[in-house]
Amino acid sequence: MERYDRLYTLYDEFDAESLRAYQDLVDLFPPVDSRVALEYWESASDELAQRKGDVRGAFEHGDTYAELAARASREQAFAALDLQAKYDRGVNxxxxxxxxxxxxxxxxxxxxxxxxxxxxxxxxxxxxxxxxxxxxxxxxxxxxxxxxxxxxxxxxxxxxxxxxxxxxxxxxxxxxxxxxxxxxGLDEDVRSVFDEVRARVLSDAPEGIRQGCHLQGNEFNVTLKPNFETGSERARELIDDALRYELELLADCVEGASADHVRAFYAERDPEIAGVVEDVPEDVDVPEEVRAVLDRVDVAYYEADAAEIASRExxxxxxxxxxxxxxxxxxxxxxxxxxxxxxxxxxxxxxxxxxxxxxxxxxxxxxxxxxxxxxxxxxxDEGAADEILRTAWALNRLAEQ
CATH class of the missing domain: 3.40.50.1000 (HAD superfamily/HAD-like)
Structure with missing residues (x-):
């Protein structure tokens, strides 16, 4: 409990919030060609150094606790200590x-x-x-x-x-x-399916999909993206249509497969696909030779964003x-x-x-x-990946003790 007690002391007795604000200002201050701005940055840097010095002097392993206060909130620091106690190592x-x-x-x-x-x-x-x-x-x-x-x-x-x-x-x-x-490294059996799908995906598409979608410039995966704003209702309708079309095209490119085989196979595996696919008969018996190929082909559906055929391997x-x-x-x-x-x-x-x-x-x-x-x-929170990166930073500092 000694390390937890130190964290309680750190965040109860020092103004860690202000220390973090100074650290962020010093780190993120934009380059500005202004003497006044430079003096402001230097003043903040001096204040940061003084506050970190106060923390260093109060703790054994003072450098660690000074960096914790400057980088991590109370919640992030305690989450990091919980992770260190659980895994006994830092992120590498x-x-x-x-x-x-x-x-x-x-x-x-x-x-x-x-x-x-x-x-x-x-x-x-x-x-x-x-x-x-x-x-x-x-x-x-x-x-x-x-x-x-x-x-x-x-x-x-x-x-x-x-x-x-x-x-x-x-x-x-x-x-x-x-x-x-x-x-x-993929063998020819599956490479040939992808080659044919890629060659036909736009030329064989219904007019609405051909005009409303574009093929993402991938080296290998076959990804249809909407021309409309991602997440919009028009994009949602279009990607639903594109998914159904890709499944039909895949059935045409896999020897021995029917559209029912392919729709049933992927609807069974992914409830999101099942919610989009129409008219899937019950108890479809997918031939083993068809299942062997489909097991190696991944179909991904991203609502109102993309319909994709990729390799499961x-x-x-x-x-x-x-x-x-x-x-x-x-x-x-x-x-x-x-x-x-x-x-x-x-x-x-x-x-x-x-x-x-x-x-x-x-x-x-x-x-x-x-x-x-x-x-x-x-x-x-959305758009706040730094929250977790700060936790990982704190974990690594604690793991160094």
């Missing part, structure tokens, strides 16, 4: 989804907030590798990461991008292992494992942050392997949110 790699996790279209104008970017830089400076794990294309992710984190950090050798939900891994600075095309878990190999993280204890079903697989994997902790935004899909609550209660 970050595995982070992007859309609706690091950034949120509703609350951050689809930009990663400066607080979050700065904390990622802080983790990087502490030698913690970062794995960005996303369904987006590689070029898109590279672009906004370089813009937000800087070219030097992204190409430092300690950052890896798992893109298209695990079909490829890009880790700059690692020679022949810099770019790994994981889909190259190439998921975020496979991508993360490949990234960790390249980054030489042999005994991972990861902070996994995400909001979707593809992120849930990574969360479940680290739980099964005792290899990390999971966090989710409050608007995550129900199963992801349930997992986050049931494991370590790491749920954060």
């Amino acid at each position: 790699v970050l595995v982070l989804d992007v859309d609706e996790t690091l950034r949120s279209a509703g609350h951050t104008d689809n930009e990663i907030p400066r607080e979050t970017l700065h904390l990622l830089t802080e983790f990087h400076e502490q030698g913690i590798p970062i794995v960005i794990c996303t369904g987006q294309t590689l070029e898109n992710v590279k672009g906004f990461l370089i813009q937000g984190l800087g070219n030097a950090l992204v190409h430092s050798g300690d950052v890896s991008i798992v893109y298209e939900a695990g079909t490829g891994v890009f880790t700059p600075g690692h020679g022949p292992d810099t770019k790994q095309l994981l889909y190259d 190439l998921n975020k878990v496979v991508g993360v494992q490949a990234a960790l190999d390249v980054l030489d993280v042999g005994d991972p204890f990861a902070l996994v942050m995400g909001d979707s079903k593809s992120d849930l697989r990574v969360m479940q994997w680290v739980e099964e392997e005792n290899a990390g902790i999971a966090a989710a935004p409050e608007h995550a899909s129900p199963r992801v949110l349930e997992h986050a609550w049931d494991t370590d209660n790491l749920v954060f």
Whole structure:
């Protein structure tokens, strides 16, 4: 209980809220060519140093408690101490989804907030590798990461991008292992299905889908996105139609399959798909040879956002494992942050392997949110990924004692 008592003392006897405000001001103060602004920053920096000095002098391991007060709220610090008591180790790699996790279209104008970017830089400076794990294309992710984190950090050798939900891994600075095309390892039986689906997905589409959707520029996955605003009613209707169309197209591309076979197979596996698919006969007997192929093909439905055909063998878990190999993280204890079903697989994997902790935004899909609550209660407000990063930062400081 001694460490808990120290935290009570820290947050009861020191103005940690003001200390954090000074730290954020010093860290996030924008570069301004103004003598007055520079003097203001220097004054805040001096005040920060004095307040940290007061904390250092009051505690054994004073540096640790000064950093805790400067970075973490009372709630975050106690959550970190609970995690340290439970797992007895700190985080040694970050595995982070992007859309609706690091950034949120509703609350951050689809930009990663400066607080979050700065904390990622802080983790990087502490030698913690970062794995960005996303369904987006590689070029898109590279672009906004370089813009937000800087070219030097992204190409430092300690950052890896798992893109298209695990079909490829890009880790700059690692020679022949810099770019790994994981889909190259699939055998011809499943590759041929994807090749045919990709070749026909727009040309064979009904006019409404062809005019209202676009094909996301993936290397491998086949993803239809709405031309209308994501989340809007028009986007919802269009993606529902696109999902039904993709299932019909997939049936046409798998030898021996019928539309009923494919609709029944995926409706049985995913209640969200079942809610969209129409006219699924009961007791459909899917032939074994058809089931063997469909078992290797994943169909994903993201309401009012996307309808996707991907490889079940190439998921975020496979991508993360490949990234960790390249980054030489042999005994991972990861902070996994995400909001979707593809992120849930990574969360479940680290739980099964005792290899990390999971966090989710409050608007995550129900199963992801349930997992986050049931494991370590790491749920954060929309657009506020920094809340969990601050908790992880505090965990690592406590684990160093």
